Amino acid sequence: SQKIEQNSEALNIQEGKTATLTCNYTNYSPAYLQWYRQDPGRGPVFLLLIRENEKEKRKERLKVTFDTTLKQSLFHITASQPADSATYLCALHGGSSASKIIFGSGTRLSIRP
Amino acid sequence: GAVVSQHPSWVICKSGTSVKIECRSLDFQATTMFWYRQFPKQSLMLMATSNEGSKATYEQGVEKDKFLINHASLTLSTLTVTSAHPEDSSFYICSAVGLAGPYGETQYFGPGTRLLVL
Numbered sequence: 652s653q654k655i656e657q658n659s660e661a662l663n664i665q666e667g668k669t670a671t672l673t674c675n676y677t678n679y680s681p682a683y684l685q686w687y688r689q690d691p692g693r694g695p696v697f698l699l700l701i702r703e704n705e706k707e708k709r710k711e712r713l714k715v716t717f718d719t720t721l722k723q724s725l726f727h728i729t730a731s732q733p734a735d736s737a738t739y740l741c742a743l744h745g746g747s748s749a750s751k752i753i754f755g756s757g758t759r760l761s762i763r764p
Numbered sequence: 765g766a767v768v769s770q771h772p773s774w775v776i777c778k779s780g781t782s783v784k785i786e787c788r789s790l791d792f793q794a795t796t797m798f799w800y801r802q803f804p805k806q807s808l809m810l811m812a813t814s815n816e817g818s819k820a821t822y823e824q825g826v827e828k829d830k831f832l833i834n835h836a837s838l839t840l841s842t843l844t845v846t847s848a849h850p851e852d853s854s855f856y857i858c859s860a861v862g863l864a865g866p867y868g869e870t871q872y873f874g875p876g877t878r879l880l881v882l
Contacts, residue, residue, distance in 0.1 A: 685870060694857045694873035695808070697766075740807065744869070752798075752871055756807040 653679045655743055657755040665763060670728040672758045674741035677722060679753070682746025684717055684724050689738045689757065698739075699726075731762045767791050768860050770874035777848055778882055784844045785877045787858030793838035794860035798871060799831070802855045814841050848881045855879075 658673035674684070683702045687695035701708045701717045701724070708715045714727040728735050738757040745751075767790040777783050787797055796815050800808040812828075814820040814835035822828045830852075832844040841860075845852055855878050859871035 683869065687873075692855070692876065692878070694768075694770075694859075694876045697870050697872060700870055742871075751810060751813065754808050 653677070653743075653753055655679070655741065655753050655755045657739075657741060657758045659758055660756070661759040661761065663761045663763065664731060666731060666733060668731055670731045670735065670760055670762070672726040672739050672741075672760065674724045674726070674755055675722060676743055676753075679722075679743055680719075680745075681743035683744050684715075685742045685744065685752070686713075686715060686724075686726050687740040687742060689740060691738075695740055728760075733762045733764055736760055736762050766862075766870070766872040768794075768858065768872050768874040770858055770877050772877060773875060774878040774880075776880045776882065779849050780847055782844055782846045783848055783879060784842055785856055785858075785879075787841045787843070787860070787874050789839045789860040789862070789872070792860075792862045794841075794862055795838065796861045797835055797841040798859045798861075799833060799841075799843050800857045800859070802857060802876075808857065811843075845879065848879070850881045853879055853881045 655676045664670050685700045686698045689695040699715045701715050712729045716725045738759045740757045741755045742752045769788045771786045799811045802808050810823050811826045812820045812822045812833050814833045816835050816838050820833035835841040855876050857876045859873045
């Protein structure tokens with residue numbers, strides 16, 4: 652069955668460092684992959700989308716890579732700030748209108764000052 | 765762009781009553797809306813997928829008579845929790861996907877509705 656895993660439940664790093672979150676999947680060939688941020692008691696907020704034929708995507712301090720051979724995506728936040736503390740979800744989509752999005756369980760990122 | 769609202773943001777009700785939650789796409793037309801529930805420190809659990817003008821498709825284990833979904837227009841979907849019980853207490857989140865273009869690929873989420881059944 653399809654499975655999506657985010658490497659760790661929680662990640663705690665020092666302000667200013669680069670945070671790297673991992674998303675691995677099996678038994679699936681997504682057309683694209685998305686990353687969302689979710690704050691406590693709030694709905695997820697869309698951050699980035701990367702397609703299967705793209706290796707890397709950037710947006711300000713965020714960078715996403717997508718390796719369809721390894722079936723893995725890495726999500727980086729450079730120059731991390733305490734305000735970046737949140738839960739980050741990766742999500743896979745098959746690409747057709749009938750495809751559901753499959754969400755990972757999330758990684759809770761904490762940036763300490 | 766891509767704003768999705770939910771109303772109410774939180775609700776407390778007595779056991780046995782019904783609660784309606786609205787999900788609106790404010791600046792785009794949503795062909796498909798999704799309803800999720802989320803328990804503390806857990807990921808999103810898809811409950812159902814609703815397409816405008818047709819019956820919702822429910823995930824396995826979700827009672828369609830318990831969770832009534834109506835997607836009456838391209839900007840509004842409602843979820844009614846009928847005869848709510850304490851075990852229905854949860855965080856309910858909707859999302860919407862647009863017709864095409866950038867709104868056609870990404871699910872945009874509402875802020876969520878916290879339901880507490882006493």
